[in-house]
Amino acid sequence: MSRVQGKTALITGAAMGMGEAHAKLLAKEGASVIVTDIADDQGKAVADAIKEAGSEAIFCKHDVSDEAAWIEVIDKGVSTYGKIDILVNNAGIMLQKPVHETETDEWDRLFDINVKGAFFGTKYILPAMQKAGRGSIINISSIYGLVGGPSAAAYEASKGAVRLLTKASAADYAPFNIRVNSVHPGVIKTPMTDGILADEEVSRQFLSAVLMGRAADPIEVAYAVLFLASDEASYMTGSELVVDGGYTTT
Numbered sequence: 001m002s003r004v005q006g007k008t009a010l011i012t013g014a015a016m017g018m019g020e021a022h023a024k025l026l027a028k029e030g031a032s033v034i035v036t037d038i039a040d041d042q043g044k045a046v047a048d049a050i051k052e053a054g055s056e057a058i059f060c061k062h063d064v065s066d067e068a069a070w071i072e073v074i075d076k077g078v079s080t081y082g083k084i085d086i087l088v089n090n091a092g093i094m095l096q097k098p099v100h101e102t103e104t105d106e107w108d109r110l111f112d113i114n115v116k117g118a119f120f121g122t123k124y125i126l127p128a129m130q131k132a133g134r135g136s137i138i139n140i141s142s143i144y145g146l147v148g149g150p151s152a153a154a155y156e157a158s159k160g161a162v163r164l165l166t167k168a169s170a171a172d173y174a175p176f177n178i179r180v181n182s183v184h185p186g187v188i189k190t191p192m193t194d195g196i197l198a199d200e201e202v203s204r205q206f207l208s209a210v211l212m213g214r215a216a217d218p219i220e221v222a223y224a225v226l227f228l229a230s231d232e233a234s235y236m237t238g239s240e241l242v243v244d245g246g247y248t249t250t
């Protein structure tokens with residue numbers, strides 16, 4: 001119950017799906033949690049549930065593509081908890097289209113959230129982590145930051161960018177005792193994949209590539225995030241933790 005005791009974690013996109021699971025698990029393991037999301041009712045409900053379970057949390061409405069909002073949210077986190085040790089750049093959106101069907105504004109919006117969001121997060125969290133004397137930044141990429149697949153060109157390009165942003169940041173911030181790693185989930189049961197998994201044919205196609213033959217629950221990824229957030233991963237930086245039931249193995 002204390003793998004991240006005494007630490008403060010900021011998790012983006014934490015109102016539902018995997019972000020909610022990361023926030024609840026980090027809180028259960030002792031962290032004070034800053035739950036952020038554009039979905040304020042659901043985000044507040046996550047923070048309330050954490051507090052009802054006896055842990056510490058606040059909710060901040062926060063669009064990760066908004067640079068000024070990052071500065072406000074981090075200020076609020078630091079003024080509430082004194083420091084921030086853990087950042088999970090989790091918020092992301094998906095677009096199921098090949099290049100020739102992708103509109104420029106769709107490409108830009110997706111990159112603003114999936115890539116620029118992680119860039120802003122890394123940039124503005126650094127002073128708070130330097131103050132803490134340590135830090136763990138966890139960027140949620142995807143199996144599609146490692147391999148390609150049909151009809152998700154902008155998404156896959158964004159997740160590839162997140163993978164290398166992670167390694168560049170790991171190189172730059174290791175001297176400050178700040179570790180930066182990426183997590184690469186496979187097919188996970190969240191609102192993002194509801195539509196895909198509800199369609200029997202599409203679901204069968206996706207799951208046929210998973211060695212374990214099933215989609216995962218968000219908690220199965222949250223444990224990887226918890227590990228990277230904790231001091232158990234003290235010698236890990238620039239690494240990519242794949243949680244995909246074997247999807248990218250063969």
Ligand SMILES: NC(=O)c1ccc[n+]([C@@H]2O[C@H](COP(=O)([O-])OP(=O)(O)OC[C@H]3O[C@@H](n4cnc5c(N)ncnc54)[C@H](O)[C@@H]3O)[C@@H](O)[C@H]2O)c1
Nearest residue numbers: 013016017018038063064091092142185187188190191192
């Ligand atoms: N579900 C999967 O199978 C899967 C697989 C690999 C990677 N991922 C990645 O994991 C992360 C979480 O995915 P999920 O499946 O839980 O997604 P989800 O759609 O279920 O939840 C995403 C959350 O992000 C929030 N969000 C969206 N745009 C935002 C913005 N501009 N600013 C702040 N918050 C915003 C949403 O409100 C929502 O709460 C994403 O980065 C996603 O790309 C998901």
